[in-house]
Each structure stands twice: as structure tokens, then as C-alpha cells.
Amino acid sequence: MIVCKSAAELEAMHRAGLVVWDVLNRLRQAVQPGITTLDLERIAVQGAKEHSARPAFKGYRGYPCVLCASINQEVVHGIPSASRRLQEGDVISLDFGVELGGYYGDAALTLPIGTIRPEVGDLLRVTRESLDKAIDKVRPGNRLSDISSVVQQWVEKHGFSVVREFVGHGIGTKMHEEPNVPNYGEPGRGPRLEEGMVFAIEPMVNAGGPGVKVLDDKWTAVTTDGSCSAHFEHTVAVTSNGPWILTRPRDVVGASW
Ligand code: MF3
């Protein structure tokens, strides 16, 4: 069953989402050559604390940190470490979530470190665009797989691949609620979207083939072919006025994610 949230619940989810937005912005400003992913973890811990929000990932199925920081060929769930230092030309995917007042927010973005190869720049742009196109499908009366399908279409049209092993999800009083929101599939399938439904939509896109494997640390997912990967995510509500991005201020225009 997909739980629909009331207007008051969506406001509560927006409060959680704005904490996620603020923390990811702090991280965006901190990211530079020489910084370690453990430094970024500490910034995320401090940011959540200042908002009195509970980081959602730490302890989730035993995950050891509040932040996922995945570099280059790492797709998702990279564990912050003092030994992972960012270098010019890298890309880093930062995924962060909190619980505030009983409701969750979850978002991610991929950032370039200095100048990156043009094809990696294309990967980031196309992945971000695929999320925009997916968000535009979050309207009453559309079908769930309309979201999935538009991501796959846009990504494959540009010669990249969508990851199959990890998917987006419903979100609300739990970080992961029904339904799964895959980044691939035929349009026009699955439940019709209704006002108050909320989805964490999160395309994960590889420059090469779609294959991924999980490293011995049991968390870090990497591309099997070593190609670069990108990840963008927002928590988005279905409303009668169209999509409401809960992990961003209402009045933001022209945001890069
Ligand atoms: N955005 C990811 C998700 O929705 C983050 C989960 S990481 C975990 O699944 F550590 F919490 F598992």
C-alpha cells in the first residue's frame, strides 16, 4: 500500500527536507581537492546536529556513517574514510537523509572536483536532467512507471546506462516505504499517482555498462567495468499543483540540483 500524506504531513516532510538541503549545500561548499570523505562526514554530523535532526542512514541495516560518499566508479553507499582524499578531476556523489519530527527527507547529488573530463561532465548533466524529467511526471493521474521510463529513455538516448540493482522508493514516516521506484521500465504501468504520495526518486547512471558489484566492505557499490557513475536524488510529493520538491526551498529557481 502506498501511504498518502496530508497537507500538514507534507509540511513536516518539507521541514526534514530543508535540513537535507542545507547539509548538502554545506558539503557542496566544502568539497575541494585534498579534503577527505571523513571530513565531509563530520560536516554532515554537525549540520544535522545544528538542526536537531536525526541522521537517517547511521545504523540503518548496520550502515556505519551518516553520509554516503561515493567517488568516481563508486555508484552508491561509499563509506566515509580518512584515507579517501578528493583529487582534481574526481566526481563525488553525496547522499544524505534525516528524520525530523517523525518524517524523513532523502536527497543526493554528484559534484565535480575542479575540472573533469567532458564525458564525465555529460554524465552528470544527463543524470541530473533525467531526475528533472522524472520529477515532471510526479502528477496526479500519471502512472508510477512513467517516472521510471522517462529516466531510462533519457539516459540511454545519451549512451549511458541505468543501474538496476538499486531503486528509488516511497518515503514518509519511514525512509523506505512502498513502492519501489526503479529507473527503468515501460511507461503506463503500476499504480496511478495520487495527491499526497511522496517518492524519493534517485537515478543512478553509469558512463559504461549497467553492471554493479558490492565490495568486501559489504556497502560500497562500484561499476563492474570501472566506468564513472553519477547519482542525483530528491524527495518529491504529488500535489494538485504539480510536483513539490520537498528537499529544496519552495522559491528556489534554476537550482543545479
Ligand atoms: N538514499 C539511499 C537510499 O535511499 C541511502 C541509503 S544508505 C543507507 O537507500 F546506509 F542508509 F542504507
Ligand code: CO
Ligand atoms: Co533514497
